[in-house]
Amino acid sequence: MIVLVGFMGAGKSTVGRSLADRLGLPFLDSDTVIEERAGRSIAQVFASDGESAFRALEAATIADLLDGPSAVLSLGGGACGNPTTRGRLAGHTVVHLEVSFDQALARVGADPRRPVLAAPDLADRYAARQADYARVATVTVRTDARRPGEVAAEIAAALAADAGRAARLVHVGPDGPGGYDVLVGPGASARLPGLVPAGAVRALVVHTRSVATLAEGVRAMLGEAGCTAYLAEVPDAEAAKTAQVAASLWSLLGQAGFTRTDLVVGVGGGAVTDLAGFVAASWLRGVPVIQVPTTLAGMVDAAVGGKTGINIAEGKNLVGAFHPPAAVLCDTDTLRTLPAAELSPGMAEVVKHGFIADPRTLELIEADPVLAVDPTGPVLPELVERSVRVKAHVVTEDLRESSLREILNYGHTFGHAVEQVEGYLWRHGSAVSVGLVYAAALGRLSGRTSADLAQRHTDVLASVGLPVRYPDAAGERWSALLTAMSRDKKTRGATLRFVVLDGLAQPGRLEGPSEDLLRAAYREVAG
Ligand SMILES: NC(=O)c1ccc[n+]([C@@H]2O[C@H](COP(=O)([O-])OP(=O)(O)OC[C@H]3O[C@@H](n4cnc5c(N)ncnc54)[C@H](O)[C@@H]3O)[C@@H](O)[C@H]2O)c1
Ligand SMILES: [Zn+2]
Structure with a gap:
């Protein structure tokens, strides 16, 4: 229009x-x-x-x-x-x-x-x-x-x-209260002033140094929208997601007299949006948050869906709240400053969304894998939009029927285990990439996924520079991985369960696979 x-x-x-x-x-x-x-x-x-x-x-x-x-x-x-x-x-x-x-x-x-x-x-x-x-x-x-x-x-x-620069709109959740819009595209962050909720007179902009320039622009836009905006720079990456950092932000909110109708804005990667969302969820039992994710993983995963949280010594994301944002602005121009090593892990989630729900995503990557990950090109914004649509659809449907969200876990059972066994030194997306190859092998070995479809996982992931093997020819890490998978929070009761593909965009559930099967799939990714 x-x-x-x-x-x-x-x-x-x-x-x-x-x-x-x-x-x-x-x-x-x-x-x-x-x-x-x-x-x-x-x-x-x-x-x-x-x-x-x-x-x-x-x-x-x-x-x-x-x-x-x-x-x-x-x-x-x-x-x-x-x-x-x-x-x-x-x-x-x-x-x-x-x-x-x-x-x-x-x-x-x-x-x-x-x-x-x-x-x-x-x-x-x-x-x-x-x-x-x-x-x-x-x-x-x-x-x-x-x-x-x-x-x-x-x-x-x-x-x-x-043309082509216009932000695309994806709606998440119900129409009306609890629902929100995600704007995706180059320059989308410029739409912030129109999205400031009525009644917000103060805004806290939580950001990392890596996106300080953008945060300053966000502060200026909030000023135009009539808010007094404060900048709060937090430590980088996971160091932001601590109780100490959250407490320092609560203090800032208290000192500036933030009320129930004031606003928190998260500008940064998934770590910042998780933290900003959690602080917004807990301040006065919940104030609005607008998320401006600046990493690919943040855009297609962390900032959409309403999960927020921080880490404690006992584990990642153990303290948190479900707090849907008021709006999300996925400005794909911000990806231009993101180091390539941070971009490709986000592609693992994009590829995952492609396999579970959106074959066109895979075709776009296969047509030109180099262009697909070019933040200055036309394909990446489309991939982000398609990926956000998949997550938005799953999250929206899940509010009605409570098991659909599980499909987002595709590749994650093994991926989480790798992260844990590697002491969180692997990027989440890299671990998920290997996890997707593992899930595809599991699907094929159990007669659910065709050989071609399983091979397509390896091909697409490798084409965008993601790891598709977890070298361990001697099988030394298998027992630790199995223990980690058995402890995964997505596992119900004593049986392990996995998402596997019964066909392209046809996710299904594999309950209680035998240890032989699990190990045979491992031999394929570890060999
Ligand atoms: N809430 C959820 O549903 C959900 C889902 C997935 C992941 N997460 C969380 O997200 C976090 C991971 O997010 P991530 O992968 O975005 O990592 P991140 O937030 O740690 O950011 C990665 C790095 O990129 C830098 N950076 C961010 N944007 C930049 C930009 N535009 N230019 C230059 N540098 C930039 C950051 O400063 C950081 O060093 C984890 O804490 C994870 O638990 C949450
Ligand atoms: Zn993930």
Whole structure:
């Protein structure tokens, strides 16, 4: 949807029609649709029901239109004052037609059909609305002293230049409370101002030094959105996920007087989003958190799904809470600074999502494995989006039917065991990569997975530089691995269970495989 916003007199209808003609799309005007629905003019709705009733009707109408077929949609001048509407605009192309106050007045004159003209505080409204437009706009075009055709041409050119850069929206969980949007794509973090929850006046930006520049930009955007934002730099990687670091953040929140409606923002890898999410979950029993993951693993896994937590000496992720974010911004441009050694482990989860649910992911990687992992190329954002969609789908369905989430564990039973036996010196993704090869071997040896499909695991993972063997020809680590697998938290009771593939994108469960079978699969990855 291409949405036009701006003050009355900006030329939304005229420019909108001209733009719609150029793009071959229908033109819609939310005010006209509201009048049709209400069977009365907007002035009449204002006069008889009041402004707040009008705004509610307006928000509901816009929500419907945004869900409808593609069009150029012009919004009433006050529509962006509604935070729900602003949130809904995320993921759409939003064009702000900028007009000066004097020009706006000159254009609309004393039009009696415009109830807002009667407002005594018109100049104040103008100022407040400019801020709202800036929060949602992806493109801004000046309109003063310009003809509508000229403005439409400029917008069309800007849209063409912006094509492919528009963030894609993935919804997680129920519509309404508990549900949230994930925006994926290059530049997606710029959409932050429009997503700040209503009522947030303070924000704590938790980040590592590795993404300090981005965090500073996030602080500036929060300022634009009307929040006083504080930066909190935390130690790198797992050193961030400690009770001490969490306690230092609680103190910051306390000193700055954070209330129930204030906001925490996590900017960084999975370690930061886990920590920020946990601090948000526990402060005043839960305040909103917006996650801005900056690693591939963070985007396709840690930041989506609502699991948060910290580590203690006795183990990783033992203390935590389930706390779905208010929004997630997967800005794939941030991956440009990520060292290659950190990017490929994230690919293991992408490949996993491909095998359990999205064959197209595998095809995209196979077509050009080098391009697939290039953060400046067009394929990686698509892979991230597809992967987020798989996780979002599983997480959403899991809220209804409680065993689907288990399929995300594909490759993880053996992977976790490798991490443990290697004293957590292996990257999680590298261990999962070997774990996927192991699960495929287990599936093949138990007659569930075809030989070709099993081989495809090795080929795809190796093509993006992930390990596909766990060298141990003498089998020295087998008993430690078996013990670790038996202790894995995903294991129920005494029997071991694995996710295996009965076909591409057909995950199934393998319960209580014999030790001979487990060992035969091990010989394949260890040989
Ligand atoms: N909550 C969940 O569901 C879930 C799922 C998977 C993983 N996790 C957790 O996520 C963590 C692992 O996340 P990770 O793999 O992102 O590692 P990480 O957070 O440790 O980040 C890896 C490294 O990359 C650096 N970095 C991050 N973004 C960067 C950028 N854009 N440019 C340059 N450097 C950057 C970090 O500073 C760090 O050194 C683990 O703690 C794991 O438990 C949680
Ligand atoms: Zn994982």
